Amino acid sequence: MIVTSNTASQIAEYLLQIKAIKLQPEKPFTWASGWKSPIYCDNRISLSYPEIRKYISSALTDSIQQNFPSAEVIAGVATAAIPQGALVANNMELPFIYVRSGAKGHGRENLIEGDVKKGQKVVVIEDLVSTGKSSLKAVQDLREAGCEVLGLICIFNYGFEQAENNFADANCPIISLCNYEHLLKHALYTDFIKKEDLKTLESWRRSPENWGR
Numbered sequence: 001m002i003v004t005s006n007t008a009s010q011i012a013e014y015l016l017q018i019k020a021i022k023l024q025p026e027k028p029f030t031w032a033s034g035w036k037s038p039i040y041c042d043n044r045i046s047l048s049y050p051e052i053r054k055y056i057s058s059a060l061t062d063s064i065q066q067n068f069p070s071a072e073v074i075a076g077v078a079t080a081a082i083p084q085g086a087l088v089a090n091n092m093e094l095p096f097i098y099v100r101s102g103a104k105g106h107g108r109e110n111l112i113e114g115d116v117k118k119g120q121k122v123v124v125i126e127d128l129v130s131t132g133k134s135s136l137k138a139v140q141d142l143r144e145a146g147c148e149v150l151g152l153i154c155i156f157n158y159g160f161e162q163a164e165n166n167f168a169d170a171n172c173p174i175i176s177l178c179n180y181e182h183l184l185k186h187a188l189y190t191d192f193i194k195k196e197d198l199k200t201l202e203s204w205r206r207s208p209e210n211w212g213r
Contacts, residue, residue, distance in 0.1 A: 001176070002179055005182065008178040018048075022039065044127070053087070058091070068151055073094060073095045074094050074122070077098070081125045097116055099138035100112070112141060112142065123152070124139060129157040151174065152172055154175075154176050155176075156176065
């Protein structure tokens, strides 16, 4: 689910405006997975724009307060969600931790950085959700550390059926500030894309692993 249509439209406008999201149905990108994609998303660019950075962190904060009011700790997923998670934790005056993709190979060999206590109620902040696998690994790591994960909130979600199934199987609620559906609506309305591009962009999400082959 998304927060609100107004918030989703504003996030879409900001991300398109600063080219944090690029739509190129005519000249697809190649993801690290090898998938061909008409969209590329790098929300880290938003950190360079104070107004946008503040809007995103405020929207994440509001969503936590409305949906997970019992949150005791904010956790960011390394690395892209660390700054946003820290901003949200600061807004809410809550402890902040972050989850690595793998344990450090030196020192204390931490997987979770920060002061983690069993039984704490945690909300996870994520930058971007595609299949959800890396996000849910962080959720599982927190659960194995004894935390109660209330849910996950992301800035942008591609809305893949695979991700929806993965989060449902993990019994982890997910909330998005913006998703692919709202992005396309806004991009069409504001002439970031042409109407003839819409069919191509919609077909990609239905079968991203096969698109462009």
